[in-house]
Amino acid sequence: MPERARLRVGVLASGRGSNFQSMVTAAAEGRIPAEVVLLLSDRPGAGALEFARARGIPAEVVEPREHPGREAHDKALIDLLEARRVGLVCLAGYMRILGSGFVEHFRGRLLNIHPSLLPAFPGLHAQRQALEHGVAVAGATVHFVDEGTDTGPIVVQAAVPVLPDDTEASLSDRILAAEHRIYPEAIRLFAEGRLRIEGRRVRILEEGRA
Numbered sequence: 001m002p003e004r005a006r007l008r009v010g011v012l013a014s015g016r017g018s019n020f021q022s023m024v025t026a027a028a029e030g031r032i033p034a035e036v037v038l039l040l041s042d043r044p045g046a047g048a049l050e051f052a053r054a055r056g057i058p059a060e061v062v063e064p065r066e067h068p069g070r071e072a073h074d075k076a077l078i079d080l081l082e083a084r085r086v087g088l089v090c091l092a093g094y095m096r097i098l099g100s101g102f103v104e105h106f107r108g109r110l111l112n113i114h115p116s117l118l119p120a121f122p123g124l125h126a127q128r129q130a131l132e133h134g135v136a137v138a139g140a141t142v143h144f145v146d147e148g149t150d151t152g153p154i155v156v157q158a159a160v161p162v163l164p165d166d167t168e169a170s171l172s173d174r175i176l177a178a179e180h181r182i183y184p185e186a187i188r189l190f191a192e193g194r195l196r197i198e199g200r201r202v203r204i205l206e207e208g209r210a
């Protein structure tokens with residue numbers, strides 16, 4: 001069987017970029033048949049940019065004020081991603097809402113990670129929401145992106161316990177460790193062509209069936 005070409009992945013990140021790092025590392029170590037070919041950020045100070053540059057990964061800042069209006073900003077992002085011929089776009093702590101044009105353009109090849117067991121606690125401060133609600137189990141979710149906030153079809157989830165003395169920081173750290181496992185895992189499944197979106201559900205095909 002001819003070897004499948006490595007999936008070209010573009011990543012959008014606003015912050016420290018630990019999820020971005022986990023996918024770059026997984027790809028570099030050959031754990032996923034993918035290559036991170038572009039990092040885009042809306043914040044010039046994002047830690048993710050520093051890591052990308054140190055690794056020689058093309059990285060660009062697209063500041064919203066340079067492209068006033070959501071459509072213009074989205075178009076700038078789409079153009080850069082298309083110029084690098086990405087097959088998958090991963091949101092990794094990207095703090096801006098993307099317009100429906102962007103979502104439509106990359107539908108079915110746009111993933112996000114969220115630090116809760118969705119559909120519980122969408123939106124900001126998911127770990128704090130989980131603590132305040134008093135749940136015993138928290139976790140992380142990788143999902144396809146649709147027009148809603150953290151509402152798209154779920155690909156992979158991981159659960160972690162909430163411990164009696166947890167603070168927002170300690171729970172966030174435990175969830176983050178799970179994030180670093182499941183995001184590369186979801187990308188691997190996508191890269192292997194094993195994800196089928198069927199309505200709200202994502203079917204994972206057996207290895208070798210894709």
Ligand code: GRF
Nearest residue numbers: 015016017018019093113115
């Ligand atoms: C992660 O908790 C992710 O789930 C959320 O934003 C955070 C980003 O962290 N969407 P990092 O920048 O990847 O370290």
